[in-house]
Amino acid sequence: MASSWYNPNNKKPIMNQIAVQTIRDRYASYPARGLTPDRLGRIFKEADQGDIVRQSELFEEMEEKDLHLAGCLQTRKLAVSGLEWEIIPATNEPADNNIAEAAREMFEYIENWEDAVLDILDAIGKGFSVCEIMWELAEGKYWVKTLDWVHQKRFTFNSPDVLLPFPKLLTDANPVWGEDLPPYKFITHTYHARSGATPRGGLLRPCAWMYLFKNYDIKAWMTFNELYSVPMRLGKYQSSASAQDIEVLKQAVFNMAVDAAAVISDSTIIELVESKVTGNTSTFTELVNFCDKAISKAVLGHAGSAEGTPGKLGGEDQAENIRQDLLESDAKALMKTIKFQILAPWVRFNYGPDKAVPKFKFHFECGEDLEKTARVYGILVKDVGYNKIGIKHIQERFGIPEPEKGEETIGDL
DSSP states (O other), X not given: OOOTTOOSSOSSOOOSOSSOOOGGGGOOOOTTTTOOHHHHHHHHHHHHTTOOHHHHHHHHHHHHHOHHHHHHHHHHHHHHHTSOEEEEOSSSSXXXXXXXXXXXXXXXXXXXXXXXXXXXXXXXXXSEEEEEEEEEEETTEEEEEEEEEXXXXXXXXXXXXXXXXXXXXXXXXXXXXXXXOOTTTEEEEEOXXXXXXXXXXXXXXXXXXXXXXXXXXXXXXXXXXXHHTSOEEEEEEOTTOOHHHHHHHHHHHHHOOSSOOOOOOTTEEEEEEOOSOOOOOHHHHHHHHHHHHHHHHHHHSSSHHHHOOTTSTTSHHHHTSOOHHHHHHHHHHHHHHHIIIIIHHHHHHHHOTTSOOOEEEEOOOOOOOHHHHHHHHHIIIIISOOOOOOHHHHHHHHTOOOOOTTOOOGGXX
16 A cells, blocks of 8 residues: 555655654554563564554663663664764766765754664664654755654554565554555664575664663562562560550661661560571672673674673673674664665655765774884895885885985984
8 A cells, every 4th residue: 555645756855754754653562661582472473463552662661771781782772883984976977976965965964863873773772773864945955954763663664464574654644554554754774694584684683682681680589689688577565565556666667777777665676687598699790790691792793892801802802893794784784774765765865866976984993003014124134035015015014105305314313
C-alpha cells in the first residue's frame, strides 16, 4: 500500500514533519521491570515476528540502567563521531568541485550535525536507526536544517505475509502495519552484528542476556548485604506491656537507621543482633565482572575496559579505544549512508538527478608509528649498510620541511 504522503515525482523535498509525536510517545511499558528469562524470550519472539515496540523500550532501559553497557556503546559511537571528515568531489571537473564545496557548506548548515551522527549510530545497539530530514529552502537552494531522531518503537517490520527488510512508520492512520517511508525524507541506517533480520542485528540483543544475569546478581548481592552487613534489630517487650507500648516498639525497630536512636517504654528492650555467619562476596563480584567483560567484548571487541591492567595487552591503553576493524566498519557503513541518503537527495534537488554525487570520507586510518619507522631506517643504514634512502623521501615520510636558505640545521650544532 502506498503511503499517503508519497510523491512520485520527487523533484522537491517534503518540507513538513511526518514523524510527528503523538500522545502514545509519552508512555512506555517499561519491560525491564521484573524481567525474567521467560519474559525476555517473549519480547525477542515478538521482535522476530516484526513487532519491535517492547524490544525497543527494553533496549532504552538497558542503556539507562547499566552504566557499563552505556559506557561501552558511547565509546563505540564517539570513536566514529570524533573522526575528521571531508567531502571529496566525484571528479576533477569544475562543476563537481563546486558541488563538493557547496556540500561542505550544507553540512555546516545542519544545526545538530554532531548529535545527529550519534543518533544515526544508535543502530549499533538496536539494529537500525531512523532520522527524519528536515529540509529548508534558503537562497534558492534546499538545505538540511536538522536531522531529527525517531524512536525505534515508532516502527514495525511486520506485515500480513512476511517479515519486512525495512521498517515502516506506525501512524494514526495505520497503527498496525505502518506506512512506507517516503524517499529522500528519512535516513535509515542499519547494523548487522550477525546475518539475519534487522530487528535481531543490534548488539543489545546478545547483551540483553548479560544485562539480565547481572541484574539478578546485583539484587542477590543487595539481599546479601542486608543479611550480613547490617545487624538485625530485635525488639523485646514484657508480658505486661500494653498494646500502645508494643506499637511504639514496633515503630522504633522499623524506623531505626543510621542514627540508631529511639524512644521506647522502660518495659521494652531493643537489641542489635549481629550475624555470626559470614558470607563470601566473591561470587557476586565475579559474576558482575564476567557479564561486564562479555559486554565489552561484544561492543568494543575486547575486554580491556573490564579487566584492564596498565602496561599489559588489554590494559588501559587498549581499553580507551575500540578495535580498529570495528571502527573502520562503522565508519565505512556511515559514509555509505551519508552519501546515498543525505548527499544524493541534496544533489538531486539542487543540481538535478543526472549530477554525480560527491563522496563523504571519514579519516579512520591508524597513524603511522614514526618511532618504529625511524628505528627500521636506522637498522637499514647502520647495520645493513643500505644508503639509497632519499632525503626528500625522509622529509615527506616524517613531515620534515625543507630548511630555509642559511637556516641552521641539527647537523650544524
